[in-house]
Amino acid sequence: MPQPAEAPTGAGSAPGATNAGIAPPDPATVEKLRATIGSLSTATLKQLDADLPWYRGLRPDERSALGMVAQKGIASFVNWYQKPVSPAWVLSDVFGTAPTELTRSISLQKALQLIRVVVQVVEDHVPFLAPAADQGPLREAVLRYSREVAFAAADVYARAAETRGSWDTRLEALVVDAILRGESSDALRSRIAAVGWKSQARITVMVGSAPQEPNVGFLNELRRVTGRLAEDVLVGIQGERLILVLGGVRDAAKAYPRISELFGEGAVVFGPEAESLVAASSSAQAAFAGLTAARAWPAAPRPVSSEDLWPERVMSGDDTARRALVRTIYRPLLAAANGLEPTLSAYLTLGHSLEATSRSLFVHANTVRYRLRRVCDVTGWDPLIPREAYVLQTALVVGRLSAMPSASAAGTGGAGAGNGRTPRVAASERGASATAGKTAAL
Structure with a gap:
């Protein structure tokens, strides 16, 4: 309906909004x-x-x-x-x-x-x-x-x-960016409080490609789905990448695959859990390193843990993955003694054959099986599964390379030089030697 001629057409005016039609007041x-x-x-x-x-x-x-x-x-x-x-x-x-x-x-x-x-x-x-x-x-x-x-x-x-929505979106983007950069300051804590983050456990970062056109409807659907599976979520879109910071994930085995369906094509990687949102930068860095290396494993599941990509990350030059393999696999194997490291090395070298390994080590095949089960107990990786055996083999390689400088230094001084291990690891093996009798009996 057109406006009366006498009605101004300034901001906020609307057709039919006057009291035309009402008799002039007394x-x-x-x-x-x-x-x-x-x-x-x-x-x-x-x-x-x-x-x-x-x-x-x-x-x-x-x-x-x-x-x-x-x-x-x-x-x-x-x-x-x-x-x-x-x-x-x-x-x-x-x-x-x-x-x-x-x-x-x-x-x-x-x-x-x-x-x-x-x-x-x-x-x-x-x-x-x-x-x-x-x-x-x-x-x-x-x-x-x-x-x-x-x-x-x-x-x-x-x-x-x-x-308020525009401000919240900008504030959320600032928090995600600070997490990615590893910022840990009072300003970040203040921003975290301002966005209403409450979770204090099970915090992880998931990264992957963003849909071609991440419009408002996509973001609403993303928040609706993640709201059912996690207590808190921060969303960041940086170019072609979609970044989710998840807190208080209720059932990771079910939540991660469901959330990964919302990403675009390609690999989706999630980092290890962090203790707090301020400490989530390590999870973000691991996730991004895994996303870079994921192309080297075409058969990788979706989503895939950044820790499952340790071998590919090492080959792409990720020093964090190299240190993680040494810390979580190689050194525990050496410290456990009982012939775990030589048995695993022989098993992997001889084509995953129990019989060939037992002949090489002059032990019974059941002893080889027992030691391989112990490898799984100590490291969490099962050498009988091909992919996990590959991770273990990579750990042996980078572990031996990392031990080389220590071996050279110890060559002039004594006890650690014989096996190429640092004195601290050798001491751990001596402390564990009391359990060697059980293996010898086998």
Whole structure:
């Protein structure tokens, strides 16, 4: 419907938003309305206190702000009733005095309840404000005015939500970026608190390719799915990569495959669990290193743990993976003694043959089986599974290479030189030698 010619077309105007069609008001009624603005405001505040329990529980500054909104609303109604104008005035006249923070403590539902009370109070006073002939037009004017105020309130809250959503998105991106860079500062902790992160355990980072067009609908679906499977989630999209920081994952075996379905094509890698969000940078770095090396393992599952990609990461130059293999596999094998490391080495060298290994070591095949089971117990990797045997073999290679400088240094000094192990590892083996009798008996 086109606007009347006399209606301004400024920001916030809308077709059919004036009170055109209402008979011109009686000047005496307008004057009486102006004279009773104070009493109407007082009656409104009393009615708010009586009808709305949440209003009574507000802080004094919040009650004052809402009271000012109600008073300005009544005063603006008188101006609007006297001279029809477009509703552009509603945002500035009625809500201009309310602080922005009010939209955080007062929901849109409560704001509409407040408007309903104000309108009811004015309607109840119509018989005292106008003669019988003017009461009908006055009530109609009140209803039209309340409609415009309700739409204006919805507009205020929508704008506040958009602003808050944009700020939350930027803040979330800053937190994800700080985690990736390994930042650990008071500023990061403050931002973490601001985004509402609560999880303090089972925190991991999952990375992969982003969909071609990650629109708002995709992000909403992503948050909906992850919200069922984890307590907290931070989402970051950097170019073609999608980054998820997950906290409090309830069932990783089921959650990770379901979440990986939301990524684009290609590998999806998740890092090891971190103790806190501040410490999640190590998980992120491992996940990104795994994503870089994943192309070397075409048959990798989706998603795949960054630890399952240790061999590929070592070959791509990841020193963190090399140290992890030495720390978690090679050194525990040496410390366990009982012939685990020589048995594993022979088994891998001789084509995974139990019989050939037993002949090479001059032991029974059952002894080889026992030692291989012990390798699995000590390291967590099963040499009877081809992929895990590959990880163990890589660990032996990088472990021997890392021990070479220590062996050279010990060659002039003594006990550690014979087997190429550092003195600390050799001491651990001597401490474990008491259990060698069981293996010898086998």
